[in-house]
Amino acid sequence: xxxxxxxxxxxxxxxxxxxxxxxxxxxxxxxxxxxxxxxxxxxxxxxxxxxxxxxxxxxxxxxxxxxxxxxxxxxxxxxxxxxxxxxxxxxxxxxxxxxxxxxxxxxxxxxxxxxxxxxxxxxxxxxxxxxxxxxxxxxxxxxxxxxxxxxxxxxxxxxxxxxxxxxxxxxxxxxxxxxxxxxxxxxxxxxxxxxxxxxxxxxxxxxxxxxxxxxxxxxxxxxxxxxxxxxxxxxxxxxxxxxxxxxxxxxxxxxxxxxxxxxxxxxxxxxxxxxxxxxxxxxxxxxxxxxxxxxxxxxxxxxxxxxxxxxxxxxxxxxxxxxxxxxxxxxxxxxxxxxxxxxxxxxxxxxxxxxxxxxxxxxxxxxxxxxxxxxxxxxxxxxxxxxxxxxxxxxxxxxxxxxxxxxxxxxxxxxxxxxxxxxxxxxxxxxxxxxxxxxxxxxxxxxxxxxxxxxxxxxxxxxxxxxxxxxxxx
Amino acid sequence: xxxxxxxxxxxxxxxxxxxxxxxxxxxxxxxxxxxxxxxxxxxxxxxxxxxxxxxxxxxxxxxxxxxxxxxxxxxxxxxxxxxxxxxxxxxxxxxxxxxxxxxxxxxxxxxxxxxxxxxxxxxxxxxxxxxxxxxxxxxxxxxxxxxxxxxxxxxxxxxxxxxxxxxxxxxxxxxxxxxxxxxxxxxxxxxxxxxxxxxxxxxxxxxxxxxxxxxxxxxxxxxxxxxxxxxxxxxxxxxxxxxxxxxxxxxxxxxxxxxxxxxxxxxxxxxxxxxxxxxxxxxxxxxxxxxxxxxxxxxxxxxxxxxxxxxxxxxxxxxxxxxxxxxxxxxxxxxxxxxxxxxxxxxxxxxxxxxxxxxxxxxxxxxxxxxxxxxxxxxxxxxxxxxxxxxxxxxxxxxxxxxxxxxxxxxxxxxxxxxxxxxxxxxxxxxxxxxxxxxxxxxxxxxxxxxxxxxxxxxxxxxxxxxxxxxxxx
Numbered sequence: 002x003x004x005x006x007x008x009x010x011x012x013x014x015x016x017x018x019x020x021x022x023x024x025x026x027x028x029x030x031x032x033x034x035x036x037x038x039x040x041x042x043x044x045x046x047x048x049x050x051x052x053x054x055x056x057x058x059x060x061x062x063x064x065x066x067x068x069x070x071x072x073x074x075x076x077x078x079x080x081x082x083x084x085x086x087x088x089x090x091x092x093x094x095x096x097x098x099x100x101x102x103x104x105x106x107x108x109x110x111x112x113x114x115x116x117x118x119x120x121x122x123x124x125x126x127x128x129x130x131x132x133x134x135x136x137x138x139x140x141x142x143x144x145x146x147x148x149x150x151x152x153x154x155x156x157x158x159x160x161x162x163x164x165x166x167x168x169x170x171x172x173x174x175x176x177x178x179x180x181x182x183x184x185x186x187x188x189x190x191x192x193x194x195x196x197x198x199x200x201x202x203x204x205x206x207x208x209x210x211x212x213x214x215x216x217x218x219x220x221x222x223x224x225x226x227x228x229x230x231x232x233x234x235x236x237x238x239x240x241x242x243x244x245x246x247x248x249x250x251x252x253x254x255x256x257x258x259x260x261x262x263x264x265x266x267x268x269x270x271x272x273x274x275x276x277x278x279x280x281x282x283x284x285x286x287x288x289x290x291x292x293x294x295x296x297x298x299x300x301x302x303x304x305x306x307x308x309x310x311x312x313x314x315x316x317x318x319x320x321x322x323x324x325x326x327x328x329x330x331x332x333x334x335x336x337x338x339x340x341x342x343x344x345x346x347x348x349x350x351x352x353x354x355x356x357x358x359x360x361x362x363x364x365x366x367x368x369x370x371x372x373x374x375x376x377x378x379x380x381x382x383x384x385x386x387x388x389x390x391x392x393x394x395x396x397x398x399x400x401x402x403x404x405x406x407x408x409x410x411x412x413x414x415x416x417x418x419x420x421x422x423x424x425x426x427x428x429x430x431x432x433x434x435x436x437x438x439x440x441x442x443x444x445x446x447x448x449x450x451x452x453x454x455x456x457x458x459x460x461x462x463x464x465x466x467x468x469x470x471x472x473x474x475x
Numbered sequence: 476x477x478x479x480x481x482x483x484x485x486x487x488x489x490x491x492x493x494x495x496x497x498x499x500x501x502x503x504x505x506x507x508x509x510x511x512x513x514x515x516x517x518x519x520x521x522x523x524x525x526x527x528x529x530x531x532x533x534x535x536x537x538x539x540x541x542x543x544x545x546x547x548x549x550x551x552x553x554x555x556x557x558x559x560x561x562x563x564x565x566x567x568x569x570x571x572x573x574x575x576x577x578x579x580x581x582x583x584x585x586x587x588x589x590x591x592x593x594x595x596x597x598x599x600x601x602x603x604x605x606x607x608x609x610x611x612x613x614x615x616x617x618x619x620x621x622x623x624x625x626x627x628x629x630x631x632x633x634x635x636x637x638x639x640x641x642x643x644x645x646x647x648x649x650x651x652x653x654x655x656x657x658x659x660x661x662x663x664x665x666x667x668x669x670x671x672x673x674x675x676x677x678x679x680x681x682x683x684x685x686x687x688x689x690x691x692x693x694x695x696x697x698x699x700x701x702x703x704x705x706x707x708x709x710x711x712x713x714x715x716x717x718x719x720x721x722x723x724x725x726x727x728x729x730x731x732x733x734x735x736x737x738x739x740x741x742x743x744x745x746x747x748x749x750x751x752x753x754x755x756x757x758x759x760x761x762x763x764x765x766x767x768x769x770x771x772x773x774x775x776x777x778x779x780x781x782x783x784x785x786x787x788x789x790x791x792x793x794x795x796x797x798x799x800x801x802x803x804x805x806x807x808x809x810x811x812x813x814x815x816x817x818x819x820x821x822x823x824x825x826x827x828x829x830x831x832x833x834x835x836x837x838x839x840x841x842x843x844x845x846x847x848x849x850x851x852x853x854x855x856x857x858x859x860x861x862x863x864x865x866x867x868x869x870x871x872x873x874x875x876x877x878x879x880x881x882x883x884x885x886x887x888x889x890x891x892x893x894x895x896x897x898x899x900x901x902x903x904x905x906x907x908x909x910x911x912x913x914x915x916x917x918x919x920x921x922x923x924x925x926x927x928x929x930x931x932x933x934x935x936x937x938x939x940x941x942x943x944x945x946x947x948x949x
Binding site (some may be wrong): 038039040056057058059061063066069070075076077078079096129140141144147148183187188189190191308326416417421434435436 | 512513514531532533535537539540543549550551552553570603612618621622659661662663664665707732890891894895908909910
């Protein structure tokens with residue numbers, strides 16, 4: 002390493018961090034990328050791992066392998082404990098990395114809005130471990146239903162509740178419905194998996210608020226075709242081993258047969274999935290910088306942390322406000338991968354200019370180019386809005402498929418995922434329907450629960466700094 | 476179900492159990508297949524999962540899906556606690572299955588010959604959880620070495636010890652050497668993965684005793700080309716967090732530079748893998764039937780348990796003695812999948828004859844047709860012995876590849892595995908290099924160790940009844 006070269010430390014190997022490292026390839030700086038995991042995860046397809054359509058390795062690539070040819074990058078697998086903006090150091094277990102520039106790109110994690118006891122009954126979908134746990138719970142529910150003679154208990158086992166009507170919730174609900182109706186159809190003898198009930202719960206007046214009203218309406222229709230029951234205006238008040246308790250508000254209750262006014266209702270379910278909210282990784286609290294309610298760092302128009310022009314926060318971990326020209330309220334950029342990647346390239350460009358020229362050029366504000374958003378609902382079903390060009394149904398699904406496979410990291414993964422999908426599409430079979438136990442242990446360890454119970458095991462931390470926003474928009 | 480039809484319960488969905496279920500397809504019996512897992516595992520390729528070449532789903536298929544079209548079979552996912560031969564019932568959690576015939580095919584598990592405390596430091600390779608744990612340990616060792624400045628500690632991290640010179644040990648040692656030399660080559664900055672030291676330890680006078688001496692010699696040569704150090708006549712006396720302690724016997728010490736006589740030596744290593752022995756699943760102890768030292772049920776020439784003509788034990792769980800005609804000592808059939816599958820078809824045939832005809836025909840003794848054995852040593856390297864036709868090197872590897880892909884359950888898996896291999900072969904890349912944490916837990920649970928430490932976590936039981944012999948012969 003050249004002693005005079007500036008040191009750039011990137012914390013997080015998600016869409017933002019990885020893109021920043023790549024964008025610095027030709028810049029004369031020494032880059033260190035730190036992540037707790039050894040792989041970059043293609044988060045938009047994580048729900049496919051949860052629903053047994055794909056294996057983790059098909060949507061993840063080792064960060065080292067992606068950056069192997071880029072000689073100015075060093076990859077460190079490690080757990081960052083704090084970032085000291087004054088001393089300009091990133092601290093990780095027994096080690097510290099001094100920097101001239103730091104890019105904080107550690108992403109978001111699932112938020113239960115203070116109800117952390119809900120997590121054990123309703124896991125979120127942010128990382129590979131979450132996805133395998135959700136896969137295990139969903140598949141085990143069918144296995145246990147097959148062995149349960151009591152009709153009421155079986156009904157509970159075959160009821161799946163997804164909380165949160167954003168893109169992730171819609172994808173999960175659609176995928177469970179599809180799994181039960183098409184994939185598992187003939188595999189059981191005592192139960193008919195097609196009788197599984199899938200309920201999507203949203204507290205707000207409608208699902209997919211980031212889409213236009215007519216596209217969201219189309220999504221409700223497409224979910225209905227798959228048999229998913231959509232409940233809007235329903236606020237979750239309790240989640241426990243018995244199921245979910247809801248409070249139905251008077252506003253925008255789209256389902257017939259439900260009373261208006263505040264009524265409480267319980268849905269008995271063994272399998273509840275949480276897709277209702279995210280917050281920034283806890284690492285932001287170590288910065289001493291201003292944070293918003295979701296723990297995101299409030300950054301300036303140059304993506305830098307106030308009073309620290311050498312420290313940037315990008316992607317889901319940052320709150321970037323776009324001022325409105327027409328006197329309207331300013332908007333905050335959404336937690337989607339294109340924002341993170343465009344911010345990464347912008348920050349890399351700033352660093353390149355500053356290290357390559359003597360005087361510090363003035364920083365132009367970051368400007369986000371919104372190319373569109375899409376959400377998939379199941380095989381052949383989706384909605385998409387590409388700068389006003391609205392698509393729904395099969396054509397939207399094709400667009401979704403094309404965009405997602407195009408952006409999949411690694412040629413091999415693209416081919417394997419495409420092959421897997423072609424196979425699933427033609428055969429209605431799922432290749433990854435394995436119920437794997439959630440932990441290895443020496444057999445000498447004290448015996449614990451049988452692996453067919455859905456309770457989580459006590460083991461190591463699964464929270465990772467690279468947890469990212471669940472919104473799978475393009 | 477027809478009340479008069481006989482009930483056949485098969486315990487275990489490995490090679491033996493699954494083959495028995497299939498062989499009973501046209502027989503008028505009601506079959507119930509019980510397994511703790513929901514998938515059939517193609518055990519011979521499990522070492523590829525451990526070495527990051529394949530994903531679990533690529534070598535495993537849901538048992539339900541395999542048997543979906545066979546209407547006389549019911550699949551139950553459950554944990555069998557005991558089998559009552561007198562009452563003719565199979566007991567599983569909160570349930571029992573009465574039978575007219577039972578086929579016990581629960582396979583083998585790793586045996587530490589009474590040194591169960593070794594397991595935490597030296598996992599065996601019997602199921603998917605084992606494979607992912609081994610993968611994690613091997614990959615984490617390189618990651619930690621990259622961050623370790625101390626030369627001695629780095630040396631320990633880059634030393635991999637495989638204990639046991641049977642086919643599984645040879646495969647694992649060869650695969651680690653290949654991973655370090657070819658796959659990880661350019662990914663690191665501080666270390667050169669090619670400096671990794673791989674030691675294969677065998678207590679007996681030579682490796683691969685089930686092969687002829689010249690083929691075993693060829694295997695030693697091929698391992699040497701990959702950089703694996705083979706130590707025979709070395710008995711393991713201690714395994715702990717520091718590494719392995721060996722006692723070198725005087726006999727057949729093939730390495731120069733090592734003294735003869737009983738000498739103790741320590742190899743400092745963070746990553747030790749155990750491939751030195753197996754024993755039958757603990758379920759055999761509930762039978763009250765005669766067992767051998769490895770816990771296998773001693774069966775008669777018709778694969779039935781003595782005094783219980785309706786109860787069969789097949790595959791790795793059975794001790795089947797072949798009497799020698801020439802006055803020599805009798806031999807015991809090895810724990811390889813062809814034995815299990817041939818016994819399965821034989822037992823299914825007996826059941827078919829007995830339920831379809833009135834009088835009970837006399838049972839002809841089971842006769843094993845040995846088609847050959849093979850072991851792979853790495854990319855393009857193997858040995859094979861097909862009824863006297865001996866092959867080594869590339870041609871043996873092609874034979875191995877053909878046989879293993881041919882027998883992979885499920886067309887899709889065959890295509891995906893072939894594609895993965897073609898890709899790995901051409902690019903020297905590995906698609907499944909993910910270090911996944913060994914357990915999911917709610918984040919509210921007490922914090923535990925960081926995921927980069929190789930110690931096992933406390934969690935649920937990983938021993939499964941379908942654990943099978945590691946011998947990957949054809």
